[in-house]
Amino acid sequence: MDAGWDRVSEGNRFVSDLSLPLEPASRGAPIPTSSDTATPVSDPDHCLFTSMIERFGDEIYRFACQLTGNGADADDLYQETLLKAFRAYAKLPTDANHRAWLYRICSNTFISDRRKHGRVSPMNDVMAATLSDHAPDQARALDARDLLRDVERFVDALPPKQRVALVLRKHHEYGYADIADVLNSSEAAARANVHEALTKLRGAFSHRMEV
Amino acid sequence: MRQHDLPERYASANGHTCHPVPDTHLNPTMDQFMTNPTSSPALTAQGSIPSDLAAQAASSATDPCDLAEAVMPDLVFGDLNQADEDWVRGHTITCNYCANVLHSLEHVCSALDECADDVCENAAARRPSATLCLGIPEARYGFMKSPVGDVLVAASDQGVVEISYLNHNGRHESLRELEQRGYLVYERQDRVRPVVDQLQEYFAHQRQTFDLPFDLGGITDFTRSVLERTVHIPYGKVQTYGEVASAIGKPKASRAVGNALGRNPVPVIIPCHRVILSSGAMGWYTGGPEIKRALLGIEGVSYAARESAAQASLGIEG
Numbered sequence: 001m002d003a004g005w006d007r008v009s010e011g012n013r014f015v016s017d018l019s020l021p022l023e024p025a026s027r028g029a030p031i032p033t034s035s036d037t038a039t040p041v042s043d044p045d046h047c048l049f050t051s052m053i054e055r056f057g058d059e060i061y062r063f064a065c066q067l068t069g070n071g072a073d074a075d076d077l078y079q080e081t082l083l084k085a086f087r088a089y090a091k092l093p094t095d096a097n098h099r100a101w102l103y104r105i106c107s108n109t110f111i112s113d114r115r116k117h118g119r120v121s122p123m124n125d126v127m128a129a130t131l132s133d134h135a136p137d138q139a140r141a142l143d144a145r146d147l148l149r150d151v152e153r154f155v156d157a158l159p160p161k162q163r164v165a166l167v168l169r170k171h172h173e174y175g176y177a178d179i180a181d182v183l184n185s186s187e188a189a190a191r192a193n194v195h196e197a198l199t200k201l202r203g204a205f206s207h208r209m210e211v
Numbered sequence: 212m213r214q215h216d217l218p219e220r221y222a223s224a225n226g227h228t229c230h231p232v233p234d235t236h237l238n239p240t241m242d243q244f245m246t247n248p249t250s251s252p253a254l255t256a257q258g259s260i261p262s263d264l265a266a267q268a269a270s271s272a273t274d275p276c277d278l279a280e281a282v283m284p285d286l287v288f289g290d291l292n293q294a295d296e297d298w299v300r301g302h303t304i305t306c307n308y309c310a311n312v313l314h315s316l317e318h319v320c321s322a323l324d325e326c327a328d329d330v331c332e333n334a335a336a337r338r339p340s341a342t343l344c345l346g347i348p349e350a351r352y353g354f355m356k357s358p359v360g361d362v363l364v365a366a367s368d369q370g371v372v373e374i375s376y377l378n379h380n381g382r383h384e385s386l387r388e389l390e391q392r393g394y395l396v397y398e399r400q401d402r403v404r405p406v407v408d409q410l411q412e413y414f415a416h417q418r419q420t421f422d423l424p425f426d427l428g429g430i431t432d433f434t435r436s437v438l439e440r441t442v443h444i445p446y447g448k449v450q451t452y453g454e455v456a457s458a459i460g461k462p463k464a465s466r467a468v469g470n471a472l473g474r475n476p477v478p479v480i481i482p483c484h485r486v487i488l489s490s491g492a493m494g495w496y497t498g499g500p501e502i503k504r505a506l507l508g509i510e511g512v513s514y515a516a517r518e519s520a521a522q523a524s525l526g527i528e529g
Contacts, residue, residue: 047383050395053341061338065330071337074330079344086345090391148329151322169288170320171327176260187259198284198316205322206315 047094049086052102059172060102066167067110069156077113081106103172104182107164114160147208154204158197161185165193260285265298275302279309283316341395348428350389351399355407357414358509359502364403364410365389365396370424371406374477376498392429392476410479416509419446421480430476437471444485447510449517451489451524465489473497479506491521 065074084105168174179190268275279302285291303310350372352365365373375385389396412418427435440458452465472483484506488494496503
C-alpha cells in the first residue's frame with residue numbers, strides 16, 4: 001500500500017540533507033518572501049538571526065516535538081535546524097519569509113534523518129501489532145493512554161513526508177499549497193500525503209474508537 | 212471496494228447500503244491505485260479539494276459514498292465550502308457507513324491533538340536556547356549618544372566586540388556583521404553600561420586609557436596583530452601606517468595595515484584614529500575623516516603635531 005504513495009512522493013524532487021532550501025533556484029522553487037505572511041514585521045532588527053528565533057523558535061520547536069514525538073529527538077532536530085539556519089542565514093535575502101524557511105529546514109532535516117537512520121519497525125509490523133495485540137473485546141479494557149501511545153507509535157512509523165504533511169495540516173494550520181512549498185512537492189502530493197496518513201490511522205484504529 | 216477499507220467485521224456490522232462503483236466507471240488516472248485494494252479514490256492526484264459534490268453525486272456514475280469518503284479529511288479540517296460540507300453532513304445522516312468513517316476520523320484527530328499536547332507540554336520552557344544549540348558566544352548590544360553621533364556598542368562575556376558609528380554604518384549592517392563574526396546578537400543595554408560609561412568619560416576629556424578587555428572573535432590573524440599593536444599607541448600621540456607595519460615585522464605592508472585598521476571592530480578603545488599617513492595627512496577612518504579629526508582634536512593632536520610625527524617617522528625609516 002505504501003509503494004504507490006512513495007511513488008507519488010518520490011516523483012517530486014527530493015531535497016537532500018545538504019542542500020538547504022537556500023538554493024531553490026536550482027530546483028525551481030522560489031524562496032518565500034515575507035509578503036506571504038500575514039504578520040507584519042514590526043521588529044526593527046527582524047533581520048537578525050536571534051530576532052528570527054525569538055519570533056519563530058517556539059513554533060518551530062513545537063513542530064520538532066510533533067515530528068519526532070519525544071523531547072530528546074525534538075531537541076536534536078531543533079538544534080540541527082538552528083545550526084543549518086545559522087550557517088545559511090547570511091545569504092538569505094532580508095525579505096525572505098523566515099518562518100517558511102525555518103519550517104522547510106526543519107522538515108528537510110527530519111525527512112533526511114529518517115531516511116538515513118530509518119525506522120526499526122516498518123509500517124506493516126506496527127500495523128500488525130496494533131491490530132493483533134488487542135482483540136476488539138480487549139480494546140474496551142485498554143485505557144485512553146494506551147490508545148494514545150499506540151497512535152503515537154503508528155504516527156511514528158508513517159513515511160516521514162506523510163508525517164510532516166499531517167503535522168503541518170493538523171497542528172500548524174498549513175494549507176496544501178504551503179505544505180507543498182515546505183515539502184518541495186506538488187499541492188496534489190501534499191494533500192495525498194495528509195489523506196493517506198489519516199486513512200491509515202482511521203483504518204488502524206477505528207475498531208478501538210468508541211462508536 | 213470500500214469493504215476492503217475496514218476490517219470485515221466492521222464493514223458488515225455498520226449496515227452500509229451503498230453499492231461499490233463498477234470498475235468501468237473508474238477513470239484511467241485511478242487505475243494505478245486500483246491494483247491496491249486499500250487505496251481510496253480520494254487519494255488520486257487531483258490535489259485540489261473537490262467541490263460541487265452534490266452535482267457529482269447526482270450523476271449516476273458516481274457513488275456518493277466514494278465522494279463523501281474522499282473528502283472526509285477535508286471536512287474535518289474545515290477545507291470544504293459550506294454547500295459541500297452541508298452535502299457531506301447530509302449524506303452521513305442517511306449512510307451509516309459514512310457516519311462511522313467520519314466518527315472514526317474525528318476520533319483519530321482528537322487522539323492526534325492529545326498526542327501533540329503531550330509531546331508539546333511545556334515546550335516553550337523546554338526549548339533549548341539558541342546559544343546552547345549553536346555553541347557560540349553571545350554579543351549584547353546597546354546604544355549611546357556621543358559628540359561624533361550615535362554609537363552602537365556590543366560586548367560578549369570576553370569583552371567589547373563592537374563599537375560602530377551609526378552615522379557611518381547602518382545598525383543592521385553592524386549587527387549582521389557581528390553575526391557573521393560568529394556571535395548571537397541580543398539587545399541588552401544594561402550589559403554594555405561599563406563600556407558606555409568609559410566612552411562617555413573619554414569624550415568628556417576625563418579618560419585617557421580604557422580599562423576594558425576587548426574580544427576580537429571572527430577577526431583574521433593579520434588584522435588582529437595590527438590591532439594588538441595599535442592599542443599600545445598612547446593617548447595624544449600618532450604613528451604612521453608604516454611605523455605600525457614595521458612594528459609587526461612587515462615594513463612593506465603599510466597598505467595592508469591601513470586595510471586592517473579599517474576593519475577595527477572596536478575603534479576608540481583600539482585607537483586606530485592615532486595612525487596616520489606618512490605625509491602627515493589623516494588618512495582614512497572607519498567612521499569617516501570627520502570623526503578621526505574629532506577624536507584627534509579631543510586628544511589635542513594638532514595638524515602640526517601630526518606633521519612632525521610624520522617627519523620623525525620618515526627620519527627613522529630613512
